[in-house]
Amino acid sequence: MMITIAQIIAQVESAGKPFEMRFEPSVYAGRKSLSIIDTIIQANDCDKDTATVFYAMSFGLYQIMGYNLYDPSGKFRLRAPIATYMNDAKAQLAAFNAFTAGHDAGWDGERFDNAKGLEFARFYNGPGNVAAYFNAMKAAAQKLLG
Secondary structure, eight states, rough: OOHHHHHHHHHHHHHHHHHHHOOOOHHHSSSSOOHHHHHHHHHTTTHHHHHHHHHHHHEEETTEEEHHHHHHHHEEEOOHHHHHTTHHHHHHHHHHHHHTTTTTOOOOOOBBBBHHHHHHHHHHHHTHHHHHHHHHHHHHHHHOOO
């Protein structure tokens, strides 16, 4: 069975749970893009306070941040309410594929290229704890491979 990078990241981020959600207080406290907040308001028919919370949350199998899901200038722009997205595994995979397009994880179906894997970990999870995240990717791959 061929294991994909999407399956690996889903294992790391949500243990394969499509309804997983996390709130990121540091994102909530930081600067926000008003155009993304407006997009969240329109897509979810919500007020600014709710949109700001959605902005600072990560969602689904791949734990993609709300500000990335609803970024009007991003590779993938969610136009549906977050509840619709959470109930659609295909939409979650499409968002993951669009978000990671152009970023090679160095995964060949059996093992990682260390340099590419570390760079992907930095891109996907941010600059903090890159080695730990990459180790989690490798552990998830081994678990999935059996």
